[in-house]
Amino acid sequence: MSDRKVCRWAALSLSNIASVFFPDLLGREQSSFEHKLVAVSSTKSQDAVKPWLNTQSVPNAESITIFSSWEQMLEKGDFDIVYISSPHSLHFQHVMKALSCNRSVLVEKPATMNAAQYEHCIDLATEKKLVLMEAMWTRYLPATQFLTNTLLPKVGPVRRVFADFSFPIVSPEMSHDSRFLDKGAGAGSLLDQGCYALTWADLALNSQAVGETKVLHSSSMSVPGVPGEVDDINTIILGQASATGIVTTSMTLPGSSQVPFYKRLQAKKQAPSVRIETEKATIAIPFPPIRPEEIQVTWYGSAETKDGLEVDEVFKKPIDGWGIWYQADVIASSVMGGHSEIIGADESLRILRWMDAARSLAGIRYPKELDSV
Numbered sequence: 512m513s514d515r516k517v518c519r520w521a522a523l524s525l526s527n528i529a530s531v532f533f534p535d536l537l538g539r540e541q542s543s544f545e546h547k548l549v550a551v552s553s554t555k556s557q558d559a560v561k562p563w564l565n566t567q568s569v570p571n572a573e574s575i576t577i578f579s580s581w582e583q584m585l586e587k588g589d590f591d592i593v594y595i596s597s598p599h600s601l602h603f604q605h606v607m608k609a610l611s612c613n614r615s616v617l618v619e620k621p622a623t624m625n626a627a628q629y630e631h632c633i634d635l636a637t638e639k640k641l642v643l644m645e646a647m648w649t650r651y652l653p654a655t656q657f658l659t660n661t662l663l664p665k666v667g668p669v670r671r672v673f674a675d676f677s678f679p680i681v682s683p684e685m686s687h688d689s690r691f692l693d694k695g696a697g698a699g700s701l702l703d704q705g706c707y708a709l710t711w712a713d714l715a716l717n718s719q720a721v722g723e724t725k726v727l728h729s730s731s732m733s734v735p736g737v738p739g740e741v742d743d744i745n746t747i748i749l750g751q752a753s754a755t756g757i758v759t760t761s762m763t764l765p766g767s768s769q770v771p772f773y774k775r776l777q778a779k780k781q782a783p784s785v786r787i788e789t790e791k792a793t794i795a796i797p798f799p800p801i802r803p804e805e806i807q808v809t810w811y812g813s814a815e816t817k818d819g820l821e822v823d824e825v826f827k828k829p830i831d832g833w834g835i836w837y838q839a840d841v842i843a844s845s846v847m848g849g850h851s852e853i854i855g856a857d858e859s860l861r862i863l864r865w866m867d868a869a870r871s872l873a874g875i876r877y878p879k880e881l882d883s884v
């Protein structure tokens with residue numbers, strides 16, 4: 512019997528990612544907590560929710576409280592943290608309601624549609640002494656922690672970073688009602704994939720306190736043949752005093768869109784998704800940049816090399832499970848420890864502000880109500 516503290520979760524929407532998150536989290540032996548799913552809210556019918564719980568092989572599914580209204584679950588449910596994985600066009604509304612019901616929140620990425628909305632969420636969470644965290648889960652993986660804590664302090668100033676997150680999500684058969692193509696659901700490669708590529712650029716460019724990093728350029732090409740100018744191939748140039756970042760995304764390139772969606776994340780790609788070039792080394796992060804399990808380093812001009820020639824090194828950082836659970840331990844530790852904090856606030860706001868600037872320069876627009884605060 513585990514003597515770990517129990518952390519009770521509520522799921523606001525039984526989304527695709529919730530069907531990844533909870534099986535990855537529940538019953539995780541390596542976790543510092545015993546995570547339990549105790550409440551769910553869904554627009555699905557009650558008859559559809561129970562099979563969902565069973566297919567996710569959720570333990571004690573019969574004891575889970577099923578709410579047909581997310582508002583009621585937030586008002587009446589008995590849980591420690593709510594995981595919000597509705598379409599990102601609804602995150603602001605759902606997070607603000609959760610906070611006003613004194614709930615601590617893990618909200619899927621991107622936290623909101625723009626920085627102003629998240630600033631409102633942060634203000635309310637702070638006022639109510641709650642815990643709020645954006646589920647940018649990649650930051651909490653072993654490889655990312657190794658990069659941040661061990662590698663970057665050793666490699667000298669970062670001079671240039673290339674960060675890409677592209678893979679063919681959109682196929683000719685995809686319905687235009689899909690959240691990937693429906694502007695009313697916040698569709699677009701920048702908000703969906705760009706937050707990951709920009710996170711890697713942030714990890715590299717802001718690992719050393721060198722002043723503000725600005726968006727200097729942003730251009731975008733839309734998904735062909737889809738109404739509403741859904742952004743697809745995006746190119747963003749970031750600049751700071753002595754370093755630059757080139758960030759790219761696409762949800763149609765490269766590769767075949769024939770295989771099922773999530774299988775494409777397992778595709779082997781020659782080129783790394785991220786390349787960080789510093790004065791002493793080049794660090795490469797392989798595809799998919801959402802969950803790398805190794806970091807490749809080419810050392811040059813430092814103690815690690817023999818007579819100055821480049822020397823390659825690979826650091827294996829295996830992930831236990833899919834890996835989306837690591838962040839859950841971070842927020843659980845804060846909530847169950849009785850703290851109140853906005854975990855990763857600075858980083859989340861930096862990325863959201865970059866995406867705001869990139870949208871403005873590239874002319875990526877959404878229906879007004881999605882951006883309202």
Ligand SMILES: NC(=O)C1=CN([C@@H]2O[C@H](COP(=O)(O)OP(=O)(O)OC[C@H]3O[C@@H](n4cnc5c(N)ncnc54)[C@H](OP(=O)(O)O)[C@@H]3O)[C@@H](O)[C@H]2O)C=CC1
Binds near residue numbers: 526527
């Ligand atoms: N961290 C990661 O690796 C990933 C994160 N994501 C993020 O998670 C979020 C969801 O993505 P994904 O799982 O693909 O989305 P899905 O389209 O699979 O699920 C979205 C869910 O939101 C709920 N929903 C839709 N409309 C409403 C509404 N009007 N009111 C209340 N609930 C609603 C529905 O849940 P129900 O049917 O139960 O009502 C729906 O299933 C996005 O923000 C995305 O960026 C997505 C994929 C991976």
Ligand SMILES: O=C1OC[C@@H](O)[C@H](O)[C@H]1O
Binds near residue numbers: 801
């Ligand atoms: O967050 C994500 O991770 C990868 C894909 O599942 C999806 O495009 C994106 O939402």
